[in-house]
Amino acid sequence: MAQDWPVRAVRIIVPFGAGSTPDIVARLLAESLQAKLGQAFIVENKAGASGNTGTDAIAKAEPDGYTLGVSIGGPLAINTLLYARLPYDPEKDIAPITQLVTQPSILAVANDTGITSVAGLVKALKKEPEKYNYGSIGNGSVSHLSMEALAQKSGAQIVHVPYPGSPAAVTALIRNDVQIAVLPGISIYAQAETAPIKMLAVTTAERSKLVPDLPTLRESGIDVEADAWQGLIAPAKTPPAVVAKIHREVVEAMRAPGIREKLAAQLMEPVGSTPEELRAKIRAEVARWRPVIEAGKIKVN
Numbered sequence: 001m002a003q004d005w006p007v008r009a010v011r012i013i014v015p016f017g018a019g020s021t022p023d024i025v026a027r028l029l030a031e032s033l034q035a036k037l038g039q040a041f042i043v044e045n046k047a048g049a050s051g052n053t054g055t056d057a058i059a060k061a062e063p064d065g066y067t068l069g070v071s072i073g074g075p076l077a078i079n080t081l082l083y084a085r086l087p088y089d090p091e092k093d094i095a096p097i098t099q100l101v102t103q104p105s106i107l108a109v110a111n112d113t114g115i116t117s118v119a120g121l122v123k124a125l126k127k128e129p130e131k132y133n134y135g136s137i138g139n140g141s142v143s144h145l146s147m148e149a150l151a152q153k154s155g156a157q158i159v160h161v162p163y164p165g166s167p168a169a170v171t172a173l174i175r176n177d178v179q180i181a182v183l184p185g186i187s188i189y190a191q192a193e194t195a196p197i198k199m200l201a202v203t204t205a206e207r208s209k210l211v212p213d214l215p216t217l218r219e220s221g222i223d224v225e226a227d228a229w230q231g232l233i234a235p236a237k238t239p240p241a242v243v244a245k246i247h248r249e250v251v252e253a254m255r256a257p258g259i260r261e262k263l264a265a266q267l268m269e270p271v272g273s274t275p276e277e278l279r280a281k282i283r284a285e286v287a288r289w290r291p292v293i294e295a296g297k298i299k300v301n
Contacts, residue, residue, distance in 0.1 A: 005065050005245050009040040013061075013069045015054025017047045021184060021266065022230050025100055026070040028262055029232075032253040050140060050300065051075035052086060055233075059093035063235040065242040070100065072230050073142060077285035081293045082140040082300040096278035097232040097247050099271040100254060101263060104202035104210075105146060105228050106188040107217065110176045111196040118200050118220035121180070125156035133159045135169040135178035140293075140300050143169070146182040146203050146226040149292045153222050173197055184228055185211065185267035203227070210267050225288070229271070231278050243275060 010033070014026045023045060030041035046054035051074050058069035076090050088094070109115045113132075115124055125132060134151075136144035139162050151158050161178050163169040166187035172178045174195045181188075182203060189211060192199050202214045203226040217224045232250055234243060251272035253259065263270060273281070292298075 003245070005242055006037055006039040008066065009042055010065070011061075011067045012041060012043050013054050013058050013067065014043060014045050015047065015051040015058075015069070015071055015075055016045065018045050020047075021103065021186075021228070021268070022070045022072055024266060025230050025263070025268070028259050029070070029100070029250065029253060032256060032259055033249065036253060037249065050079060050082075050138065052079055052083070052088075055090075055094075056087045058233060059088035059235055061235045063095070063237040063239075065234065065238055065246060067235065068097070068246070069233045070230055071233055072228070073282075073285045074140070076231065076233070077282045078140060078142070078145070078289050078293075079300075080286060081290055082298065084299075090282060093236050095234040095236050095238045095243055096275045096282065097234055097243055098250055098275065099273040099278050099281060100230045100232050100250075101268040102204065102271055103228040103230075103266070103268045104185045104204045104208040104214075105142060105182050105226055106185050106202055106211070106214065107146075107150070107180070107182045107200045108173060108188050108192070108197045109200060110173055110179045111198055112176050113179050115200075116198060118215075118217065118222060121200060122154040122156075122222070125151070125154050125158065129156040129158055132180055133161050133178045134180040135161050135163055135172045135183075136181065137166055137169055137183065138162050138164070140298060142226050142228055143182050143184075145289055145292055145298075146224060147180065148296045148298065149224045149226075150182070150217070150222055152292065152295055153224060170195075182226070189267055208267065209269065210264055229281065231281075233278075247275060
């Protein structure tokens with residue numbers, strides 16, 4: 001079975017809408033695998049419930065290698081801390097295959113604040129916390145939790161204003177409706193040259209090769225790390241040999257120069273981890289965000 005995979009069309013479920021970053025990655029991957037393996041790879045968007053709806057569809061699909069999914073840290077890890085009940089258990093119902101990409105989030109402020117560094121931001125928050133609001137791409141998102149962690153580390157309480165997505169949050173920052181935001185890198189970077197916003201830092205553990213001039217939050221004195229990663233998953237009980245075959249084909253496809261260039265345009269870098277490394281990353285995300293969520297008393301339902 002593994003030796004012959006794929007012998008028919010493969011469905012790739014994305015738990016978010018068309019045009020989202022997981023959708024972009026899934027379509028790049030599908031195009032590459034279709035050309036490479038000679039079978040159709042069909043991307044299907046199943047948005048809803050912060051990614052839970054589509055991730056549940058992946059978990060409950062036939063474990064035969066013909067339904068895969070591109071999901072993120074929210075529905076695979078963080079949502080276990082935010083929702084009283086999930087329709088699936090990421091630990092038991094999901095077979096991790098590989099981390100596809102990593103993408104930095106960028107901390108930015110409105111120019112009107114006069115803030116030009118992370119140290120300056122922390123000083124301003126401590127002095128006049130009531131003066132500032134921050135935007136995010138939704139309650140419980142990495143965008144929200146990164147700012148919550150930054151606020152906790154700097155000892156400040158800041159008003160959170162959630163938006164339905166990156167475009168709305170960036171627009172709010174440009175208009176100074178909110179003064180601070182941590183948002184997916186490309187949404188900020190694409191606007192920074194012409195918009196009245198100032199980029200301060202990236203949230204990843206190391207500087208991004210794609211925006212090397214921006215320091216990390218840790219370099220800037222704030223011990224906060226957040227990686228907007230995406231992973232390829234399958235239903236649990238997918239045969240290990242099939243998972244291994246998919247892993248080999250996908251990692252090879254993601255490292256091809258054509259995909260690397262297209263990912264770089266989105267401020268993403270391919271990773272290609274093992275299934276075990278992706279499982280460890282999911283568990284690490286739960287451990288990283290549990291204290292932030294508990295300290296902030298954050299719940300979605």
